[in-house]
Amino acid sequence: MSRSPDPHLPEPHSIRRHLVLIGFMAAGKSVVGRSYAARAGLPFVDTDELVVERHGSIADLFTARGERYFREVEARTVAAALESPVPAVISLGGGAVLDSGTQQLLAGTTVVFLDTDLATVLPRISRSGHRPMLAPDPVRRWQELATARRPVYESLADITIDTRGLTVPAIIDRLTSVLTKGED
Numbered sequence: 001m002s003r004s005p006d007p008h009l010p011e012p013h014s015i016r017r018h019l020v021l022i023g024f025m026a027a028g029k030s031v032v033g034r035s036y037a038a039r040a041g042l043p044f045v046d047t048d049e050l051v052v053e054r055h056g057s058i059a060d061l062f063t064a065r066g067e068r069y070f071r072e073v074e075a076r077t078v079a080a081a082l083e084s085p086v087p088a089v090i091s092l093g094g095g096a097v098l099d100s101g102t103q104q105l106l107a108g109t110t111v112v113f114l115d116t117d118l119a120t121v122l123p124r125i126s127r128s129g130h131r132p133m134l135a136p137d138p139v140r141r142w143q144e145l146a147t148a149r150r151p152v153y154e155s156l157a158d159i160t161i162d163t164r165g166l167t168v169p170a171i172i173d174r175l176t177s178v179l180t181k182g183e184d
């Protein structure tokens with residue numbers, strides 16, 4: 001399928017390796033990844049979306065089969081995306097990087113950690129019925145998961161973008177600037 005870059009946005013550029021977006025729930029991995037890919041004229045993959053296409057909603061999968069099964073499905077889905085030879089922008093689910101196999105595969109990619117904080121994501125997660133990991137208290141659970149996962153995100157990141165206070169286009173500008181200066 002041919003992909004045309006958005007004509008309203010600056011020049012697209014190519015990537016040699018997958019560009020993988022990681023980070024906390026509701027940090028913007030999906031929305032930023034999709035927009036960045038459109039701007040750069042690159043293929044886009046959202047691994048949560050692939051899981052949903054193949055298995056139905058993540059919330060239903062958690063209810064029917066439990067988190068362990070979801071993580072197995074997620075790890076297989078992520079591995080298939082990361083093993084694809086065509087460089088793509090790939091947005092992962094928030095917990096995908098906890099899998100050791102996924103961590104190894106990420107070594108051959110450019111990993112972008114979209115950093116954020118509770119105040120920023122609060123309006124996004126307050127009514128988070130579709131995120132089972134945040135039940136039953138989204139704010140408390142987000143904080144617990146963020147504290148536990150921050151070191152993992154930081155250790156895997158080639159590029160970290162502090163997204164606090166930034167619009168999606170501003171985040172994309174920042175990422176484009178880092179990548180085109182060859183700082184990846």
Ligand SMILES: Nc1ncnc2c1ncn2[C@@H]1O[C@H](COP(=O)(O)OP(=O)(O)OP(=O)(O)O)[C@@H](O)[C@H]1O
Binds near residue numbers: 167
């Ligand atoms: N910088 C931003 N400014 C304003 N809204 C944003 C920003 N980033 C994300 N959002 C909004 O926050 C919500 C969550 O974003 P998104 O789904 O991209 O997060 P995610 O990191 O992919 O989360 P998950 O881990 O659940 O997949 C969406 O409604 C999105 O439009």
Ligand SMILES: O=C(O)C1=C[C@@H](O)[C@@H](O)[C@H](O)C1
Binds near residue numbers: 025093094096130132
């Ligand atoms: O952070 C997590 O553990 C999750 C994040 C979402 O992207 C989904 O992958 C799922 O809801 C689990």
Ligand SMILES: [Mg+2]
Binds near residue numbers: 029030031048091093
């Ligand atoms: Mg997402």
